[in-house]
Amino acid sequence: xxxQGFDYRKKAKEAIKDPQFQKGLQSIQMRIGKAxxxxxxELRDIEELRRKAKEVRIHAVQNLDQYLTTFxxxxxxxxxxxxxxxxxxxxQRILLQVAEKHNVKKVVKGKSMVGEEIGINHFxxxxxxxxxxxxxxxxxxxxxxxxPSHILGPAIHxxxxxxxxxxxxxxxxxxxxxxxxxxxxxxxxLREQFFEADMGITGCNLAIASKGQVMLVSxxxxxxxxxxIPKVHVVIMGMERIVxxxxxxxxxxxxxxxxxxxxxxxxxxxIVGPGEKVSKDGAFYVxxxxxxxxxxxxxxxxxxxxxxxxxxxxxxxxxxxxxIGGHAYGGVYSGPVGAVLNPLLFGIERYxxxxxxETLCGACKDICPLHIEIPRMLLELRRRYKEGYDKYHIxxxxxLEYLAIKGxxxxxxxxxxxxxxxRTINLIRRDNT
Amino acid sequence: xxxxxxxxxxxATRTLLERLHVEVLRPKTQPCxxxxxxxxGYFAVAKEMAKRxxxxxxxxxxxxxxxxxxxxxxxxxxxxxxFKAEPLWEEKVHTLAKRTxxxxxxxxxxxxxxxxxxxxxxxxxxxxxxxxxxxxxxQQPIELLSKIRGIEPVGDxxxxxxWDRCCGFGGLFHLKYPEISKAMRDSKLELMERQDPQIIVxxxxxxxxxxxxxxxxxxxxxxxxxxxELLLEAGR
Amino acid sequence: xxxxxxxxxxxxxxKQIGVEVYxxxxxxxxxxxxxxxxxxxxxxxxxVCIPLEGFPLADEIIPELKTKGWDVLQADNSIKFEEFxxxxxxxxxxxxxIDLSIAETSTLVIRNNRPFLREISLLPPVHIAIVxxxxxxxxxxxxxxxxxxxxxxxLGVTFITGPSKTADIELNLVKGVHGPKELIIFILSQxxxxxxx
Numbered sequence: 001x002x003x004q005g006f007d008y009r010k011k012a013k014e015a016i017k018d019p020q021f022q023k024g025l026q027s028i029q030m031r032i033g034k035a036x037x038x039x040x041x042e043l044r045d046i047e048e049l050r051r052k053a054k055e056v057r058i059h060a061v062q063n064l065d066q067y068l069t070t071f072x073x074x075x076x077x078x079x080x081x082x083x084x085x086x087x088x089x090x091x092q093r094i095l096l097q098v099a100e101k102h103n104v105k106k107v108v109k110g111k112s113m114v115g116e117e118i119g120i121n122h123f124x125x126x127x128x129x130x131x132x133x134x135x136x137x138x139x140x141x142x143x144x145x146x147x148p149s150h151i152l153g154p155a156i157h158x159x160x161x162x163x164x165x166x167x168x169x170x171x172x173x174x175x176x177x178x179x180x181x182x183x184x185x186x187x188x189x190l191r192e193q194f195f196e197a198d199m200g201i202t203g204c205n206l207a208i209a210s211k212g213q214v215m216l217v218s219x220x221x222x223x224x225x226x227x228x229i230p231k232v233h234v235v236i237m238g239m240e241r242i243v244x245x246x247x248x249x250x251x252x253x254x255x256x257x258x259x260x261x262x263x264x265x266x267x268x269x270x271i272v273g274p275g276e277k278v279s280k281d282g283a284f285y286v287x288x289x290x291x292x293x294x295x296x297x298x299x300x301x302x303x304x305x306x307x308x309x310x311x312x313x314x315x316x317x318x319x320x321x322x323x324i325g326g327h328a329y330g331g332v333y334s335g336p337v338g339a340v341l342n343p344l345l346f347g348i349e350r351y352x353x354x355x356x357x358e359t360l361c362g363a364c365k366d367i368c369p370l371h372i373e374i375p376r377m378l379l380e381l382r383r384r385y386k387e388g389y390d391k392y393h394i395x396x397x398x399x400l401e402y403l404a405i406k407g408x409x410x411x412x413x414x415x416x417x418x419x420x421x422x423r424t425i426n427l428i429r430r431d432n433t
Numbered sequence: 434x435x436x437x438x439x440x441x442x443x444x445a446t447r448t449l450l451e452r453l454h455v456e457v458l459r460p461k462t463q464p465c466x467x468x469x470x471x472x473x474g475y476f477a478v479a480k481e482m483a484k485r486x487x488x489x490x491x492x493x494x495x496x497x498x499x500x501x502x503x504x505x506x507x508x509x510x511x512x513x514x515x516f517k518a519e520p521l522w523e524e525k526v527h528t529l530a531k532r533t534x535x536x537x538x539x540x541x542x543x544x545x546x547x548x549x550x551x552x553x554x555x556x557x558x559x560x561x562x563x564x565x566x567x568x569x570x571x572q573q574p575i576e577l578l579s580k581i582r583g584i585e586p587v588g589d590x591x592x593x594x595x596w597d598r599c600c601g602f603g604g605l606f607h608l609k610y611p612e613i614s615k616a617m618r619d620s621k622l623e624l625m626e627r628q629d630p631q632i633i634v635x636x637x638x639x640x641x642x643x644x645x646x647x648x649x650x651x652x653x654x655x656x657x658x659x660x661x662e663l664l665l666e667a668g669r
Numbered sequence: 670x671x672x673x674x675x676x677x678x679x680x681x682x683x684k685q686i687g688v689e690v691y692x693x694x695x696x697x698x699x700x701x702x703x704x705x706x707x708x709x710x711x712x713x714x715x716x717v718c719i720p721l722e723g724f725p726l727a728d729e730i731i732p733e734l735k736t737k738g739w740d741v742l743q744a745d746n747s748i749k750f751e752e753f754x755x756x757x758x759x760x761x762x763x764x765x766x767i768d769l770s771i772a773e774t775s776t777l778v779i780r781n782n783r784p785f786l787r788e789i790s791l792l793p794p795v796h797i798a799i800v801x802x803x804x805x806x807x808x809x810x811x812x813x814x815x816x817x818x819x820x821x822x823x824l825g826v827t828f829i830t831g832p833s834k835t836a837d838i839e840l841n842l843v844k845g846v847h848g849p850k851e852l853i854i855f856i857l858s859q860x861x862x863x864x865x866x
Contacts, residue, residue, distance in 0.1 A: 016616045027840045136846055137837035153837055160839050179841040211820050221833040221848025224791050246817045250809055265774035269828035276781050276824055319599040323616040357610050359603030362566035382474030405470050409478055412465040
């Protein structure tokens, strides 16, 4: 769900001036960002693994039709159902149909960026269905009615005191700011919710095409609960989140664990398919979302961004994100990956600040487990914005900046002007230094 | 960038090279590598400037030395993508790139360094993001610094914590998004000040002037110098 | 790698991520250690769930615990699943065998077609996993062949690496968010595995 009229500079400034936000950002970057690089260095063949992983993901992106067809077949063979949704509206419609079929009144959710993309919580609520976020960070911001500020740690901008007051107000819990106690409160509250829910909705770390199963990763165990206790399991999946085999999924899992939270292995990994539900009189659905992805997949300059596995490592190292936080990006995705994805999915003109508001330092590409070339893509976005791009209906910009750049070009190729300007500027500089 | 707007750097580079018995040839008009236009998204303009750059230096064989990490990265790395669809220019770019060097890269890898260098002071190195990540330039300047007698490497071999973190200059970025640029700059300076240096040295004038402005705001006594200036001073 | 080296690797990796590991050299030793451990550690929260299928020691351990005043939930086909789940909510310790263990990350793998095990290893605040030495492989690469076969045959798998955790509140590491707060591994280091393959 995109925010109406978001203001990059304003939100960036707000985050910069917020000491709690800054503290959270610094913490996550100094600790996890750094630790990720150390975890990589532990593996002797890390560069080979990353190269192989990128190959695997690019192959999938380049052959999505085949992968998705096989995946769909396998899921159906095993007793599940697969739906394709071109956009948010159709995804919402399908989800509603499934919910109504199973008389769903309450839904427990694992963290899903795609779910947020289609505005799932708001949609469910408007149809009398209660969505409950079960990831602790998402639960916190759901209560606070805020947006996530980081892909993996959505509540990183909040202090424990703020969370304590939030729980006191919204859950009627006695005030505490001790993290263990706050966590126990959440555990108790959410435990009940799992048992009251009729449906569990999760995202999809990676679908395994040849098996008709999906791999779901968490550290808390909320996903395991969401897929085990309620009778119905719905997987919402971006159409590009797929690999062919188990072996490939495990290769990416290895990198994902290190990149996301500097772990050798994430705490819980569930590889599940229709079988787990069908064997217990339940139901298993996969909702595959396009929402602009097929267009990106056909674009040779940008298809690479679809290989992203949403580890969040780029957020943990980006010096710009490290100051402005996730809210400034005005959309579901933030950080360097968001700076490429949000414009491509939701409008290059609208999100121009995201790709201009970066220094192109390249740290993101370094830390990305797949070495995705984000700086190259940011430059290409700039080019399309400024020089125009017919296919995306972007008009060329002959604005003030263009004039200035042309002026600069002129000055740089004309000796008399060059000499004059240079001398003048250096004169001024000498006076000021 | 520096070439146009910071004459002292050009002078320092020239003098330094001449001290090392390198004959320095300068074209009549210093061409611009086009990085500014490229970064702004005006690839067509950047291409024109790149063509001028290539043509200016095309018909000699001498090494091209650039006292700017980002400009060197433009020529050696980005030119390839600019001329991807034009095989003739692509070839020229390829050939030219082979004889294009960033200054410290040139000094440390392409020649003996006969000058005896001496300078007192606690020195911290600030890399150029572009040169660091696209050209892998950071050992070279550090090596040169290590040759200076009396110099005190601050931190871990002239590097502070977070030494490879962007200072927030980013070319046009600092003009378009000044608050973010400043915030990044101040965080960087904080990390550097913790090491208590007397001099911050780097290879990109843009970054250095940006840091200098920040230090001035903090009324800091830390000197900011380009590698060329520092080596020259150490060689006196 | 020699089998005992693999066991050592599992123990080293497990300890690194906050998992307690105990070794027993034979089923009798395991039985004694387990009962001893339970009765000492959880004296005040003495409730446990033990699956009967795939856990031969259950027949001996259950009566022993019962005589010591423990509330024991036996998980087998004699109990309806809904009732099992309802009772499991109040159980302190879940004991489960596993299907495979990957030493290099101290990961435990449980096949999802094992009745009750997904829930036993998830709901109670304490999970004790029983690992036979010949169930341990060194790395994920070796494991993946086996697991691939399992996925094709029937249901999926669950990997467990350490206790449930989060750092969502100011990056403070807290254990036991939704899943178990404590994960303990008992290794049967000189004998056959407990589960039929």
